Amino acid sequence: MTLTESQQLAYANAQAADGRVNVELETDDGMVLNMGPQHPATHGTLRLIAHLDGEQVTSADVMCGYMHRGYEKLCEVRTYPQVTTLVNRIDWLGSFANEVPFILAAEQLMEVEAPPRAKWIRTILFELSRIANISLFIGDLALQLGAQTPAFLAFRDREFVLNQIESVTGGRFHPNFDRIGGLKDDLPKGWVADTKAAMVRLREFCDLMEGLVYGNEIFQTRTRGIGIIPAKVAESYGLSGANLRGSGVDWDLRRDANIGLAYDDLDWKVWTHPDGDCFARCWVRLQEVREATKIVDQLCDGLPSGPIMAKVPRIIKVPEGEAYIATENPLGAMGYYVVSRGDIGPFRVKIRSASFNNISIAPWLLRGVYVPDIIAILASLYFILGDIDR
Amino acid sequence: MASVLALDWGNYWQQSIFRVLGSAVFIILGAGTFVIAFLFKMMSYMQSRLGPMEAGPHGTLQLVAEVGKFLQKEDLVPARADERLFKLAPYIVLASTFLLAVVMPFGPDAYFVNLDTGVFLALALSSISVIGILVAGWASANKYSLIGGLRAAGQLIAYELPMVLAVVGVVIQAGTLNLQGIVAAQHSGEIFGWDGIGNPFILTQLVGFVVFLIATQAELAQTPFDMPIAESEIVTGYMTEYSGMRFLLFFIAEFATAAVFAALAATLFLGGWAVPFVDLDDNVMNVVGPLVLVTKMMLVGTLIFWARFTFPRFREDQLQSFAWKALIPISLVNILATMVLKVAL
Numbered sequence: 130m131t132l133t134e135s136q137q138l139a140y141a142n143a144q145a146a147d148g149r150v151n152v153e154l155e156t157d158d159g160m161v162l163n164m165g166p167q168h169p170a171t172h173g174t175l176r177l178i179a180h181l182d183g184e185q186v187t188s189a190d191v192m193c194g195y196m197h198r199g200y201e202k203l204c205e206v207r208t209y210p211q212v213t214t215l216v217n218r219i220d221w222l223g224s225f226a227n228e229v230p231f232i233l234a235a236e237q238l239m240e241v242e243a244p245p246r247a248k249w250i251r252t253i254l255f256e257l258s259r260i261a262n263i264s265l266f267i268g269d270l271a272l273q274l275g276a277q278t279p280a281f282l283a284f285r286d287r288e289f290v291l292n293q294i295e296s297v298t299g300g301r302f303h304p305n306f307d308r309i310g311g312l313k314d315d316l317p318k319g320w321v322a323d324t325k326a327a328m329v330r331l332r333e334f335c336d337l338m339e340g341l342v343y344g345n346e347i348f349q350t351r352t353r354g355i356g357i358i359p360a361k362v363a364e365s366y367g368l369s370g371a372n373l374r375g376s377g378v379d380w381d382l383r384r385d386a387n388i389g390l391a392y393d394d395l396d397w398k399v400w401t402h403p404d405g406d407c408f409a410r411c412w413v414r415l416q417e418v419r420e421a422t423k424i425v426d427q428l429c430d431g432l433p434s435g436p437i438m439a440k441v442p443r444i445i446k447v448p449e450g451e452a453y454i455a456t457e458n459p460l461g462a463m464g465y466y467v468v469s470r471g472d473i474g475p476f477r478v479k480i481r482s483a484s485f486n487n488i489s490i491a492p493w494l495l496r497g498v499y500v501p502d503i504i505a506i507l508a509s510l511y512f513i514l515g516d517i518d519r
Numbered sequence: 520m521a522s523v524l525a526l527d528w529g530n531y532w533q534q535s536i537f538r539v540l541g542s543a544v545f546i547i548l549g550a551g552t553f554v555i556a557f558l559f560k561m562m563s564y565m566q567s568r569l570g571p572m573e574a575g576p577h578g579t580l581q582l583v584a585e586v587g588k589f590l591q592k593e594d595l596v597p598a599r600a601d602e603r604l605f606k607l608a609p610y611i612v613l614a615s616t617f618l619l620a621v622v623m624p625f626g627p628d629a630y631f632v633n634l635d636t637g638v639f640l641a642l643a644l645s646s647i648s649v650i651g652i653l654v655a656g657w658a659s660a661n662k663y664s665l666i667g668g669l670r671a672a673g674q675l676i677a678y679e680l681p682m683v684l685a686v687v688g689v690v691i692q693a694g695t696l697n698l699q700g701i702v703a704a705q706h707s708g709e710i711f712g713w714d715g716i717g718n719p720f721i722l723t724q725l726v727g728f729v730v731f732l733i734a735t736q737a738e739l740a741q742t743p744f745d746m747p748i749a750e751s752e753i754v755t756g757y758m759t760e761y762s763g764m765r766f767l768l769f770f771i772a773e774f775a776t777a778a779v780f781a782a783l784a785a786t787l788f789l790g791g792w793a794v795p796f797v798d799l800d801d802n803v804m805n806v807v808g809p810l811v812l813v814t815k816m817m818l819v820g821t822l823i824f825w826a827r828f829t830f831p832r833f834r835e836d837q838l839q840s841f842a843w844k845a846l847i848p849i850s851l852v853n854i855l856a857t858m859v860l861k862v863a864l
Contacts, residue, residue, distance in 0.1 A: 160662060162662050162663075162666075163662075168754065169750055169751050169754060184666070184835060184836075271831060272751065273751045274751075274831035274832060275742050275743065275745060275749060275751065275830070275831040275832030276742065276829065276830055276831040276832075277562070277566070277742075277828060278562075278565050278566050278828050278829060281566035281567065281568060282566065282567065285567050341829075342831075345830065345831060347743050347830050347831050347832070347833055348831050350833070350834075350837055351831060351832075351833070351834060351837075499834060499835070499836065500666065500752060500753070501746065501749070501752050501832075501834045501835065502834065503752070504751055504752045
């Protein structure tokens with residue numbers, strides 16, 4: 130991250146000011162509140178430098194990179210099958226979804242296509258990881274706004290989804306299950322019925338949360354009319370996912386640019402909300418969980434039979450070329466730009482992760498709000514630190 | 520009514536020691552009960568988990584283990600903190616709780632002090648804790664603490680008023696500021712001519728009771744009014760820099776104040792230590808009375824903590840406008856209605 134000279138100066142000033150806690154209270158340009166990198170609301174290591182006038186934020190800078198793990202560079206020294214292990218850990222709450230766009234890009238370069246059953250199961254797991262991710266978001270959102278109970282209820286009901294993911298892939302958080310040309314294994318016996326039971330449970334969870342969190346007057350006063358992102362601004366900052374749809378932009382890659390996943394003949398809806406405030410973003414996410422449970426139900430019903438692996442060579446060498454594939458991940462559009470030089474590993478991988486773009490609007494959004502609103506806005510933008518820093 | 524326990528008991532020092540020990544017992548037992556019953560168990564069951572289960576039968580000794588842990592911790596004072604004030608602050612907060620406990624009546628003769636201005640004193644003493652919190656926030660030399668301390672000060676001042684106004688309705692109906700007198704008034708009162716069970720003021724002062732509970736919630740800085748300690752925003756506010764023993768003092772003060780306010784609410788609105796159909800001067804009430812009061816305290820505590828574990832929190836300015844635009848007008852109307860009915864009936 131390169132800073133301009135004035136930004137560097139401001140940054141140095143902020144750091145110097147941090148050291149002088151008592152002195153700066155007397156200065157006339159307000160107080161500098163340094164939130165993070167260790168702060169409960171940043172769930173990770175995001176650093177927020179907020180300049181305050183009383184409780185009001187005059188300006189806020191987001192500093193990221195405290196959790197940079199160098200995945201793009203690491204991908205260059207891994208073979209293709211090994212990359213999925215790495216990218217699992219980008220958005221760690223919906224980890225299977227991270228593998229999918231990379232595998233799809235590699236498949237496009239190799240010109241193989243996964244058999245229908247593999248596609249179907251991929252889509253089911255993709256949606257299950259969306260549910261696992263966003264159901265936790267709902268609980269976490271309530272926790273950020275001060276309600277403790279919904280967080281525990283979210284953890285409880287998320288477990289049903291994680292159990293299903295675990296019984297297919299063997300891993301609760303990091304499945305590492307997607308392969309170029311298909312999947313590692315087929316579904317275990319009785320899995321479809323269990324999943325459909327879990328989906329019923331998750332729909333009950335959505336109803337519960339709608340009453341307990343979304344219907345709560347205090348929650349609504351805290352989120353309605355706070356952190357409004359107009360549609361134009363949302364587009365110009367490159368927001369995606371529920372943050373964009375919460376601003377009324379009807380854009381979902383699953384429907385608009387579906388590559389390699391089985392969404393085409395399903396009955397589901399992309400929800401948008403015209404308000405663009407914190408409540409709209411959170412509400413769209415809640416509907417997203419509901420739609421995902423419906424999608425999983427339909428996919429479970431129409432699961433085709435057949436092989437789960439296409440014919441691919443034992444040692445995977447991807448022919449020379451470039452491919453960019455983006456999918457609608459739980460946090461928003463996630464894309465992999467893969468450059469191959471015909472080797473067993475990629476020459477270059479650029480990861481376009483949703484949270485990095487989503488959080489980039491924070492300085493624009495945080496001007497003039499109150500300190501508690503910072504938390505509400507950051508919670509509603511919903512970022513995962515691994516997804517920002519990669 | 521001369522108290523056997525307090526007044527005829529000897530000289531000034533004996534009385535004082537008795538009062539300090541008595542309120543210490545009340546505070547430690549009250550805080551302990553509230554922590555175990557509500558924070559450990561009720562909260563856990565609401566969140567579909569079991570809570571502490573290992574220490575003692577069903578985890579009942581967990582609190583002893585926790586206290587032992589806190590006592591062993593190092594007494595940390597931040598480098599830039601104002602050391603003397605930093606160390607003093609928890610005691611100010613706790614002192615307010617101790618003084619509150621002193622005025623509570625537990626039975627016809629079971630009380631520490633029986634003052635004619637009992638309610639007034641209780642409400643006045645409860646505001647002392649603000650000073651302790653402000654001092655803690657300032658002396659910690661931490662920005663989160665400072666914001667938390669200032670929020671606490673603004674909030675507690677804003678909520679003193681509705682609380683006092685809610686109590687005024689009770690005082691008008693009882694015709695006395697004496698807490699024993701209020702208990703007696705509820706025991707012998709009548710509801711529009713019907714005197715079957717006396718008149719627990721919750722029946723005629725329901726509005727006052729609700730306002731009092733909301734103000735209590737704000738006074739205790741519990742969710743939905745926990746901005747002073749909001750851990751997801753300002754990392755527990757004025758308590759950020761405290762650890763070990765001093766944190767424990769804040770913790771005891773928090774829950775003991777909850778217990779004392781529950782006792783106050785029980786005394787003002789639920790009939791205190793008295794039960795219907797049992798004579799007020801009956802000597803058995805000196806033993807049964809405290810138990811009755813504790814039962815009613817637990818009922819009020821359940822309400823307080825139910826809200827605490829369910830709701831998200833307000834924003835500071837929303838809280839202020841809620842206090843000034845909703846609670847105070849409502850309690851003023853309540854006072855007016857009480858006055859009119861009192862004179863008319």
